[in-house]
Amino acid sequence: MSFQKLDDLGHRLEALGHALAILGADEATHMAPGGGEARAEAMSTLAGMAHRQATAPEIADWIEAAGQEDLNADQKTAVAEFRRHYINLTCLPSDFVERQTRTRMRCEQLWRETRPKGDWAGFLPALEGVVELAREEAARRSDVLGLGPYDALMEQFDPGNRTAEIAPVFENLKAFLVDFVPNALEIQKKKRAKNPLRPLSGNYPVERQRELGLTMMAAVGFDLTRGSLSVSHHPFCGGVPTDVRITTRYRTDEFLSSLMGILHETGHALYEQNLPHEWAHWPLGRARGMAMHESQSLFVEKQIGRNPAFWEWALPVVEQHLGEKWSKDEILAHVHHVERGLIRVDADEVTYPLHVILRFELEQDLIAGRLEARDLPEAWDEKMKAYLGLSTIDTPQDGPMQDVHWPSAAFGYFPSYTLGAMIAAQQWSAIEKDIPDVNEQFARGQFEAVNAWRHEKIWSQASRLSTPDLIEQATGEPLNAAHFTRHLEQRYGA
Amino acid sequence: MSFQKLDDLGHRLEALGHALAILGADEATHMAPGGGEARAEAMSTLAGMAHRQATAPEIADWIEAAGQEDLNADQKTAVAEFRRHYINLTCLPSDFVERQTRTRMRCEQLWRETRPKGDWAGFLPALEGVVELAREEAARRSDVLGLGPYDALMEQFDPGNRTAEIAPVFENLKAFLVDFVPNALEIQKKKRAKNPLRPLSGNYPVERQRELGLTMMAAVGFDLTRGSLSVSHHPFCGGVPTDVRITTRYRTDEFLSSLMGILHETGHALYEQNLPHEWAHWPLGRARGMAMHESQSLFVEKQIGRNPAFWEWALPVVEQHLGEKWSKDEILAHVHHVERGLIRVDADEVTYPLHVILRFELEQDLIAGRLEARDLPEAWDEKMKAYLGLSTIDTPQDGPMQDVHWPSAAFGYFPSYTLGAMIAAQQWSAIEKDIPDVNEQFARGQFEAVNAWRHEKIWSQASRLSTPDLIEQATGEPLNAAHFTRHLEQRYGA
Structure with a gap:
């Protein structure tokens, strides 16, 4: 039964999400200062696992098939929300996501360095790269969702x-x-x-x-x-x-x-x-x-x-x-x-x-x-x-x-x-x-x-x-x- | 290159191990009392993921092939220890592990209940089940490792x-x-x-x-x-x-x-x-x-x-x-x-x-x-x-x-x-x-x-x-x- 597969996937993603949430809170409250590098590596590996599991191609089939199954009202709503999540997660090609992640992380690092000095000129090239990719992201999301580009970005949050x-x-x-x-x-x-x-x-x-x-x-x-x-x-x-x-x-x-x-x-x-x-x-x-x-x-x-x-x-x-x-x-x-x-x-x-x-x-x-x-x-x-x-x-x-x-x-x-x-x-x-x-x-x-x-x-x-x-x-x-x-x-x- | 596959596997297992170690320490020190059930579920799901990844059948091939690759001394020793771990993890069939886990967990629960009262008679049947499976475990490990049954059990720890x-x-x-x-x-x-x-x-x-x-x-x-x-x-x-x-x-x-x-x-x-x-x-x-x-x-x-x-x-x-x-x-x-x-x-x-x-x-x-x-x-x-x-x-x-x-x-x-x-x-x-x-x-x-x-x-x-x-x-x-x-x-x- 396909709904059962989605339900099982939900449990696996919940476990990884639980770990990431507690590791994140722990990092800000109780982690030893020297633990940051290994923590960052562990969290990014776990986040990668979660992303791979949440975007596996077969999930599209499960969602499709679950729509045909005899489900109660809650389960039907659950499938609809699984679908919305899956589309939001998979509407960007993974090579784009990697490119954007690198650009974004470099820009955040640069922001931390240049902001205290108010060094706009030093910050601008990195921000331009981020804006360019944000436009591309908006266009790609817009294509998939049939929304205006800015609406397609807001859709992730609300x-x-x-x-x-x-x-x-x-x-x-x-x-x-x-x-x-x-x-x-x-x-x-x-x-x-x-x-x-x-x-x-x-x-x-x-x-x-x-x-x-x-x-x-x-x-x-x-x-x-x-x-x-x-x-x-x-x-x-x-x-x-x-x-x-x-x-x-x-x-x-x-x-x-x-x-x-x-x-x-x-x-x-x-x-x-x-x-x-x-x-x-x-x-x-x-x-x-x-x-x-x-x-x-x-x-x-x-x-x-x-x-x-x-x-x-x-x-x-x-x-x-x-x-x-x-x-x-x-x-x-x-x-x-x-x-x-x-x-x-x-x-x-x-x-x-x-x-x-x-x-x-x-x-x-x-x-x-x-x-x-x-x-x-x-x-x-x-x-x-x-x-x-x-x-x-x-x-x-x-x-x-x-x-x-x-x-x-x-x-x-x-x-x-x-x-x-x-x-x-x-x-x-x-x-x-x-x-x-x-x-x-x-x-x-x-x-x-x-x-x-x-x-x-x-x-x-x-x-x-x-x-x-x-x-x-x-x-x-x-x-x-x-x-x-x-x-x-x-x-x-x- | 097979060694690289083992190396990558090591990083994934390290990330899951990191999460389990911090979640375990957090549970005993900072977790809210009502968080136990969800924590147990998350940890057992993560432990299951780690076990499945660490015991995948293709790892045997990677270990075999890595042995033929041009590796430095550290890498060779690493492969030998990968092999030892893999054998210890896979020498019990998974249906046996599941049976033993259930028996063991029931016995631990019963132990917590009966120990304060010194209720040996209430505890004994569960312990008998554990001992029986421990004998079976020792025999199975003994077969694979070529050691005496008790030595095969000690081998896991030292x-x-x-x-x-x-x-x-x-x-x-x-x-x-x-x-x-x-x-x-x-x-x-x-x-x-x-x-x-x-x-x-x-x-x-x-x-x-x-x-x-x-x-x-x-x-x-x-x-x-x-x-x-x-x-x-x-x-x-x-x-x-x-x-x-x-x-x-x-x-x-x-x-x-x-x-x-x-x-x-x-x-x-x-x-x-x-x-x-x-x-x-x-x-x-x-x-x-x-x-x-x-x-x-x-x-x-x-x-x-x-x-x-x-x-x-x-x-x-x-x-x-x-x-x-x-x-x-x-x-x-x-x-x-x-x-x-x-x-x-x-x-x-x-x-x-x-x-x-x-x-x-x-x-x-x-x-x-x-x-x-x-x-x-x-x-x-x-x-x-x-x-x-x-x-x-x-x-x-x-x-x-x-x-x-x-x-x-x-x-x-x-x-x-x-x-x-x-x-x-x-x-x-x-x-x-x-x-x-x-x-x-x-x-x-x-x-x-x-x-x-x-x-x-x-x-x-x-x-x-x-x-x-x-x-x-x-x-x-x-x-x-x-x-x-x-x-x-x-x-x-x-």
């Missing part, structure tokens, strides 16, 4: 996302934010004039912050019997659904960046921990995509963790762990701080989407051939000035060299971040209707109802639906930026 | 070890110890009458013990950039040569058991860290076998860590970390404590070999069919009374149920422990000749010369020689129990 639907949404959001950011900053300035920011005490021992983080993780639903919290240089959520590894890093002079980071990664972890166990070895059993994943992390960080009602409950918990008493207004002044900046990863929720929209626009132009890599510094600077009033023309390390995504050839990924923020806000609107006292629940430290809602609508769905269909089924309407702009207006407006 | 050579050595050692143990106890009693044992203070915080352990590990040669120390329920040395994971467990009422355990595992780790890097992906590049591995751990624990000269240097280090001042005699009274006991893993270096010899004798009788599993409690009790003057007839949990080795079908493994102790003593004798001031060096905390000796004679040899040949090449003579008995007489005699 199945069903289309430029035609996203571009106008982003256009409206941009128009809103270009006005809203200065307003929000003006309002913040007036508030601060009346109530100056109370500085953090600067004495937050790591062990106490860790205990606070664990308490908050558990409170918002993280299952500590199926996951853990460690330290790494770059925070991440990794591991496997039965053993989710989240990490943070601590500063002893403040506690909010680590705490908010922990809540963010906890959002990713909740999605992973609550995926349907019985589908774990099928592609169908995975989280839907990057935008939906980001919506879950942002939901916990922004809709829960930066919600004033949450702090009714959280302030005594903070006091208990850190020995410091704050009023709600005092802490919210920190939690809702807005500031124009050059660096995406440091941005607050008001300015962040402008960083993403800038990249979304430039990426489309790059892939379409309307923009060349060599013209990026000027194009970036022009948009940066228009959207955030800042210039990067003399500091390319804060401009087109700031992220690893382009050297890594991950074109089509950036939109997921802001789509995630919009989906999170849209979920919040739906939840406010379905659970009218949700804020009162948060103020009491109760997150069960909101988690039950998300479990039913999002987590248990895994990859059953495309990203747009999942949004619509979960929230009752297609992606609508109005929920996000309303959220920003309520939190940061007059 | 290539070249033969009962004909070991049995008389053990016989002499037993005769020596049966007299020596009561003498050593009498001497200890007299010493204690004059100088009563100074009790440990019972206040040893874990973090300080850990720092002490790390300091000692580094001092005796552990490379902390290529390994680490964690906590686990059962101490072990795992991981990979570039990232060796050793573990311990701490009691706050005393520090010596953890410290000696750390030194023991450090001995294993030194062997792994110093294997030839360029052979890492060949069977040839692995440590020689269990007896040689145990000799390296026992060397660090007993020849270094329980050596009076070592404590000249170690006492101020202990004082610095634990804030407690000891005289050398006071600490050595603890470090050299001798006591007759029922449990092998709790035994000191004087009584330990008798536990092993007892099992070695019973195992040979079991495999030869001269003894049945049902008669084990009486046979065990008889030897226990004769060798250590203790009875286990009413407590089978302290007798034939005490170790996991038999339920796991690991017959032929026990001798390695005492062979390791003898090899460690024999190495020490050779080192005393080659480095006459070795004790003075230890007293100054200098371990470089002794490590250089072991690097040249043992570690860098990896699996080039059989166990007996490696012993002879390293120490200048075949296995000779006189070094071990002399060691015991010097340390525990009059």
